Amino acid sequence: MSGTKPHILIAGGGIGGMCAAAALLQRGFEVDIFEQADELREIGAGIQISPNGNRALDSVGAYETLRQLSCKAERKEVRLWNSGKTWKLFDLGPVAIERYGYPYLTVYRPDLLKSVTDAVMRLDPKALHLNSKCASFVEKDGKVHLTLENGKTVTGDALIGCDGVNSMVRRCTANDSPPQFPGMMIWRGVIPLKALPERMQISMAVNYIGPNGHVVHYPLRDGEIMNLAATREKPEWDAPGGWMAEGAKKQCHEDYEGWHEDVHILIDAAPKLIKWAYLVRKPLQRYAYGRAALLGDSCHPTLPFLAQGAVIALEDGVVLARCFEKYSDVEEALTAYERARLERGNRMVAGSNDMVPRFHNPAYRDPVKADEYIDREWSGEAIAARYEWLFTYNCDTAPI
Numbered sequence: 439m440s441g442t443k444p445h446i447l448i449a450g451g452g453i454g455g456m457c458a459a460a461a462l463l464q465r466g467f468e469v470d471i472f473e474q475a476d477e478l479r480e481i482g483a484g485i486q487i488s489p490n491g492n493r494a495l496d497s498v499g500a501y502e503t504l505r506q507l508s509c510k511a512e513r514k515e516v517r518l519w520n521s522g523k524t525w526k527l528f529d530l531g532p533v534a535i536e537r538y539g540y541p542y543l544t545v546y547r548p549d550l551l552k553s554v555t556d557a558v559m560r561l562d563p564k565a566l567h568l569n570s571k572c573a574s575f576v577e578k579d580g581k582v583h584l585t586l587e588n589g590k591t592v593t594g595d596a597l598i599g600c601d602g603v604n605s606m607v608r609r610c611t612a613n614d615s616p617p618q619f620p621g622m623m624i625w626r627g628v629i630p631l632k633a634l635p636e637r638m639q640i641s642m643a644v645n646y647i648g649p650n651g652h653v654v655h656y657p658l659r660d661g662e663i664m665n666l667a668a669t670r671e672k673p674e675w676d677a678p679g680g681w682m683a684e685g686a687k688k689q690c691h692e693d694y695e696g697w698h699e700d701v702h703i704l705i706d707a708a709p710k711l712i713k714w715a716y717l718v719r720k721p722l723q724r725y726a727y728g729r730a731a732l733l734g735d736s737c738h739p740t741l742p743f744l745a746q747g748a749v750i751a752l753e754d755g756v757v758l759a760r761c762f763e764k765y766s767d768v769e770e771a772l773t774a775y776e777r778a779r780l781e782r783g784n785r786m787v788a789g790s791n792d793m794v795p796r797f798h799n800p801a802y803r804d805p806v807k808a809d810e811y812i813d814r815e816w817s818g819e820a821i822a823a824r825y826e827w828l829f830t831y832n833c834d835t836a837p838i
């Protein structure tokens with residue numbers, strides 16, 4: 439422990455762990471991050487960062503560089519799976535900046551992880567420990583003792599579990615049921631923009647919605663690449679041996695039989711497709727357990743249908759650091775963090791679940807019923823009710 443400030447251990451160097459570390463280091467805390475991988479890696483795919491997430495990135499000094507590498511999509515729209523009939527979802531770019539103070543960005547995941555990692559490295563180049571899988575921890579004599587898989591034990595004043603959906607820290611604290619496959623999977627690919635016909639080289643996020651799945655595409659990396667993310671309902675996961683695998687284009691085409699030709703153009707243009715199982719867990723009623731707490735996917739893993747999992751993890755990190763700054767007692771700080779974040783995390787997960795029928799409704803088989811359903815469920819007011827409470831949150835000033 440340095441001076442009187444707690445020494446904080448972080449399990450997991452993903453987006454959430456790195457943002458939390460940067461926010462804590464900024465406030466003068468001693469931080470050590472233990473990441474199982476031998477190098478920091480993110481899947482080469484896209485991610486949407488809404489204004490509330492960009493605010494959190496700005497708070498830790500990671501926004502500017504990321505913004506320059508991202509795309510500011512002009513708007514989001516929904517299209518019917520077979521006809522391609524289009525409805526505006528919401529405006530992005532200048533409208534978002536005017537309304538929320540930050541844009542809605544579409545980002546290449548490795549760029550996002552690098553931006554938060556660089557923020558950590560600028561503050562303390564020794565904070566990150568790679569090749570350091572966390573195996574277990576105990577709380578004893580007012581300290582946390584974290585054991586790594588290599589047998590080493592590290593002692594600190596608090597442990598933050600940022601170790602994702604299969605969290606070890608969650609197992610050692612909440613000890614609830616393991617993640618489940620929810621009967622849905624996703625095909626993911628990144629496509630060089632130039633491989634697409636000119637009419638598809640557009641700066642907007644498109645959501646094809648259909649009876650058993652939905653297909654999202656949006657540009658990344660200043661418009662060099664198009665992200666493809668195609669969700670499909672599947673009763674069983676069909677790639678035993680792991681939750682992700684390289685997939686065959688033929689199978690992907692079959693999954694979207696009868697869908698708009700642009701969907702098949704995207705599938706054909708992808709150099710490779712990865713299939714990926716979604717995983718979900720029951721909502722928690724606690725994020726804080728004595729001197730340990732959970733953050734990001736370890737406490738609120740979500741279907742990504744509001745595009746908020748990482749964004750909320752970024753917010754968690756900033757709010758956590760503010761709580762440590764405000765409350766000198768570790769347990770009090772973690773309880774304040776839980777109080778500030780629990781309802782928001784669980785509401786976001788529930789809101790994402792509620793999107794399933796909106797994205798995959800049987801009504802979409804019939805054009806007349808589809809029109810009625812979309813006019814109701816995707817009206818301006820309905821969309822505002824779903825997103826406004828998310829986008830307007832300010833992690834720098836929210837009550838703690």
Ligand SMILES: Cc1cc2nc3c(=O)[nH]c(=O)nc-3n(C[C@H](O)[C@H](O)[C@H](O)COP(=O)(O)OP(=O)(O)OC[C@H]3O[C@@H](n4cnc5c(N)ncnc54)[C@H](O)[C@@H]3O)c2cc1C
Nearest residue numbers: 450452453454474486572602734735742745746747748749
């Ligand atoms: C298809 C898809 C699309 C998505 N789209 C969006 C989107 O548009 N916008 C959005 O905001 N969110 C989106 N999400 C959600 C987002 O990806 C996650 O919410 C986010 O990655 C969570 O970050 P995290 O740091 O909590 O966990 P992770 O990203 O899972 O990071 C956990 C880290 O912990 C490490 N780790 C795990 N166990 C251990 C251990 N025992 N010891 C040490 N290290 C360990 C891992 O190696 C990893 O580095 C999407 C998710 C999916 C699946």
